[in-house]
Each structure stands twice: as structure tokens, then as C-alpha cells.
Amino acid sequence: MANTLSELTLRSSLSRLNSLKQRSDLLQALRRFFWQRDFIEVETPIRLITPALEDYIDAIPANGKFLRTSPELHMKRLLCEGAEKIFQIGACFREHEHGERHREEFTMLEWYEAHCDYRKIAGDLHELFKFCSVELNSRQEYFSQELEVLSLEDAFAKYAKISLEESIENNNFEETLCFEVEPHLGKERPTLINDYPASMAALSRKKQNAPHLAERFEVYVDGLELANAYSELTNANEQRQRFQECRDLRKSQKRITYDLDENFLQALENGMPEAGGIALGVDRLAMVLSGAKDISSVLAFGDE
Amino acid sequence: MAVIGVEQLKKNIKLKIDGQPHTVTDFTFTKPGKGQAVYRCKLKNLITGNTFDRSWRSGDNVEKADLSTRQLIFSYIEDNAFVFMDGETYDQVMLSKDVVGDNAHYLIDDGEVEVLFFEDNAIDIQLPNFVIKPIHKSDPGVKGDTATNVTKPAYTDTGLELHVPIFINEGDLVKIDTRNGEYVERVNAKK
Numbered sequence: 001m002a003n004t005l006s007e008l009t010l011r012s013s014l015s016r017l018n019s020l021k022q023r024s025d026l027l028q029a030l031r032r033f034f035w036q037r038d039f040i041e042v043e044t045p046i047r048l049i050t051p052a053l054e055d056y057i058d059a060i061p062a063n064g065k066f067l068r069t070s071p072e073l074h075m076k077r078l079l080c081e082g083a084e085k086i087f088q089i090g091a092c093f094r095e096h097e098h099g100e101r102h103r104e105e106f107t108m109l110e111w112y113e114a115h116c117d118y119r120k121i122a123g124d125l126h127e128l129f130k131f132c133s134v135e136l137n138s139r140q141e142y143f144s145q146e147l148e149v150l151s152l153e154d155a156f157a158k159y160a161k162i163s164l165e166e167s168i169e170n171n172n173f174e175e176t177l178c179f180e181v182e183p184h185l186g187k188e189r190p191t192l193i194n195d196y197p198a199s200m201a202a203l204s205r206k207k208q209n210a211p212h213l214a215e216r217f218e219v220y221v222d223g224l225e226l227a228n229a230y231s232e233l234t235n236a237n238e239q240r241q242r243f244q245e246c247r248d249l250r251k252s253q254k255r256i257t258y259d260l261d262e263n264f265l266q267a268l269e270n271g272m273p274e275a276g277g278i279a280l281g282v283d284r285l286a287m288v289l290s291g292a293k294d295i296s297s298v299l300a301f302g303d304e
Numbered sequence: 305m306a307v308i309g310v311e312q313l314k315k316n317i318k319l320k321i322d323g324q325p326h327t328v329t330d331f332t333f334t335k336p337g338k339g340q341a342v343y344r345c346k347l348k349n350l351i352t353g354n355t356f357d358r359s360w361r362s363g364d365n366v367e368k369a370d371l372s373t374r375q376l377i378f379s380y381i382e383d384n385a386f387v388f389m390d391g392e393t394y395d396q397v398m399l400s401k402d403v404v405g406d407n408a409h410y411l412i413d414d415g416e417v418e419v420l421f422f423e424d425n426a427i428d429i430q431l432p433n434f435v436i437k438p439i440h441k442s443d444p445g446v447k448g449d450t451a452t453n454v455t456k457p458a459y460t461d462t463g464l465e466l467h468v469p470i471f472i473n474e475g476d477l478v479k480i481d482t483r484n485g486e487y488v489e490r491v492n493a494k495k
Contacts, residue, residue, distance in 0.1 A: 174335075228338065
């Protein structure tokens with residue numbers, strides 16, 4: 001009995017060490033990928049006075065400030081100051097998000113590139129997938145394929161019982177997306193979903209020839225949402241208006257609201273170059289590379 | 305009873321939905337990156353046993369079910385009701401046939417059971433895992449049949465049918481597993 005127990009402990013600690021090693025390899029691969037492309041790694045504040053206003057992302061209070069839900073606004077300020085290619089890997093925090101695929105504290109990779117849009121980001125994301133799968137020697141065949149591209153509307157038409165429009169009208173967009181559409185995405189190869197309604201992208205530029213749509217995409221692997229990308233909104237007035245709309249929505253739902261980030265809006269007023277940017281969940285990337293079904297498997301202390 | 309935010313949902317929590325008590329048998333948190341969180345639960349109605357799925361959004365509230373348990377002692381059957389007594393307060397509690405169901409077979413005079421209450425109504429009883437019952441009726445074993453694991457049908461005082469080894473006679477006391485209704489062993493009479 002004692003033997004069996006210690007064998008079990010040994011085996012589980014070996015698999016734990018193995019997953020820590022894999023994660024370390026992944027972090028190194030990510031950094032190498034960006035260094036090779038002349039990106040600079042930045043570290044921006046983790047405690048913020050004014051977290052980015054998003055309709056449904058809540059920040060965790062931290063002694064008079066808030067823990068960042070994303071480094072987005074500070075990174076864009078660096079673009080305004082002249083940085084052209086920047087990336088950051090670090091912890092972000094979102095209140096009440098906890099499940100098999102969520103943790104309130106998680107690791108995010110964000111990168112931004114000036115003088116381009118979300119199409120360039122999509123190409124780089126594909127390169128990043130290939131690079132990581134080769135470096136970690138994992139699922140190379142899967143990740144070497146071109147991304148499947150579907151509009152959100154087509155994805156609903158293909159997989160859901162109701163159309164995108166109906167799901168928005170019926171107020172069950174999230175349920176339909178999560179339970180009917182997402183499980184089919186990224187099965188054979190990574191799937192890129194684009195053409196989101198403009199109302200679902202507070203920080204993204206609108207499509208020039210179709211202003212009801214946003215220049216936003218999400219990428220899915222194995223039904224798991226891995227990354228969200230934008231052609232960044234650079235117009236200060238439009239950004240201010242969207243923040244205010246978001247504040248109004250949150251107020252009407254009696255949820256906590258945050259002040260507008262005036263430093264960020266001032267930076268936009270002074271001028272932000274056209275840019276593309278993306279936020280990618282590193283824990284989830286580790287999950288799809290290792291085949292883990294629960295996010296706790298890729299964290300050093302996943303059960304705490 | 306307390307109203308809670310859906311963020312506090314978890315497995316095994318008890319909720320009052322449409323006036324009836326339910327238990328959350330499975331729970332999934334999902335959230336599109338930019339969308340509202342969806343809390344999907346598998347629920348089981350504690351009275352009817354029906355199961356179904358229900359989703360809530362972040363910001364929604366749910367009501368916890370007021371459930372409690374009491375240790376009650378079985379007294380007697382009157383008309384269509386089972387009469388129990390609270391050993392501490394000596395209150396009488398009547399449980400209907402619907403609530404007791406097949407568990408009636410395992411009730412023992414003056415035996416203790418755990419009764420689950422929803423608000424002021426008893427909704428379920430929890431038996432001990434094992435009870436000792438007398439065998440009232442069973443044909444004698446066939447002579448010469450010495451193979452092991454040979455069983456024969458038998459009936460307890462409450463009419464429960466079970467299979468017992470052939471050496472069990474009418475009047476013997478036997479230990480029964482209430483979870484599957486199976487014979488466990490013969491018990492020597494204490495008298």
C-alpha cells in the first residue's frame with residue numbers, strides 16, 4: 001500500500017514537473033519569436049486607477065486601485081509615444097471568472113504593432129502557432145495549416161439553430177455562441193472568426209466599407225477561445241464616446257463603473273499611429289499544446 | 305431564504321426554483337472574452353427527481369432553498385400516513401406515502417431515520433445503510449442442495465422480497481443493505 005501510494009505521488013509530481021517544464025519552454029519560445037522579429041518586451045503597471053472600460057469585464061479592487069484586466073491601454077500609450085513593436089507577458093486579473101477554462105488570475109500575452117492592422121496580426125499569429133508547435137514539438141501538423149476563416153454570422157449559420165441576428169434579438173448570444181458554436185471551432189485546424197458587430201468591440205476600429213462591423217477577430221483551437229485581436233481604434237473622440245456608452249451600460253445594470261482613463265485619451269488626442277493588437281491567453285495556449293482539458297493542469301498551483 | 309448572486313453557484317448547492325427545491329448536480333462557468341458570463345447548471349428537483357439544464361447570466365440572482373434535516377423515530381402507520389416522532393420535542397410528524405415511497409419496507413418500529421425538510425414540509429427520508437428485519441415467509445431449502453451461492457426468495461415482515469441463502473428460516477433476523485435491497489448476513493436473535 002505504502003509503495004503504491006508513493007509511486008502515485010511520484011508519478012503525479014513527475015507529470016507536474018513535466019508540465020512546468022513545458023510551460024517554461026513555451027514562455028521561452030514566445031519571447032524568442034518576438035525578439036527575432038525586433039519586438040521589445042515591455043512591463044506596464046499592474047495596479048491601475050482606471051482599468052479599461054469593458055461591458056462585461058470586472059476588475060478586482062486592490063487597495064484604492066484595481067488590478068489590471070489587460071495591459072491594453074498602457075501598451076497603446078507606448079505606441080503613441082513612438083514604440084512600433086511591443087509585447088508583454090504577464091498576469092491579468094478578472095473578477096469572478098473561474099472554471100475549467102478560466103481563472104481570476106491568468107497569464108496574458110499581448111502584442112501591438114504600429115502601421116498595420118488586424119490582418120498583419122492574423123498572419124503573425126499563424127507564424128507564432130507554427131513556431132511554438134515546432135519549438136515544443138507538439139501538434140506541428142495541426143498548427144502548420146492555414147487558419148480557417150469564418151465570419152461570426154457564417155459560424156452561427158453553420159453551427160447554431162438560430163442566426164446571429166436572432167440570438168442578439170433574443171438576448172441569448174452568449175449561450176448560443178458558447179454551447180452551439182464554439183465547440184465546433186478549431187477542430188481540424190485553428191479557426192479565425194471575424195466580422196463582429198461593431199457593438200461587440202469597444203476598442204476596435206470599424207470596417208471602412210461596412211461600419212456596422214468591427215475589425216476584430218478571435219481565434220479558436222479545439223473549441224477554446226485563445227486570442228482576441230483588433231485594428232486598434234485611434235480616434236480619441238470615438239473612443240471617449242464608446243467608454244461613456246460602456247459606463248452608461250454598466251451603471252444601468254448597477255455594476256461598478258470606472259473612471260475614463262484620461263491619460264490614455266490624451267495620448268490618443270496627441271496622435272496614435274494605425275496599429276494592430278492582440279491579447280492571447282498563455283495558459284490556454286499551454287492547454288492546447290499539451291492537450292490539457294482543465295486550466296489547472298497547466299498552472300503551478302492550479303487548485304489554489 | 306437568502307438570495308445570492310450567481311457568482312456563488314457551485315456543485316451541490318440547493319436552490320429554490322419555481323417554488324421547489326433543487327440541487328445543482330453539475331456546474332459550468334463559460335464566458336466569451338468580451339461577452340457576459342454564463343453559468344450553466346444541471347439541476348435535479350429534490351421532490352420529483354426530474355433533471356434539466358438551466359443557465360444564468362452574470363448579475364442574475366438565485367434563491368437558496370431552505371432545507372434542513374431532523375432525526376425522527378418511526379412510530380406507526382395510520383391510514384395512508386406514516387407517523388414519526390421527534391425524539392427531542394416529542395412532536396408528531398406525519399409523512400405521506402409519496403414521501404416515504406419504497407423506503408417503507410425498511411422502516412422499523414422505534415427506528416431512527418433522517419428526514420429532509422424543505423421549508424416546513426418533509427420531502428425525503430434517508431435510511432441507515434443497513435437495517436435488521438425478520439424473515440416472515442420463506443420456503444425451506446431443498447435438502448441435498450449444497451452448492452454454494454444458492455438462494456431462495458424470502459419476504460420480510462413488511463413484505464419486501466429479497467433473496468437469501470437456503471439456510472435462512474422463517475423467524476430469522478437478517479441484515480439488509482437499504483441501498484440495493486440485498487441480503488447481507490444472518491443476525492443472531494438478541495432475545
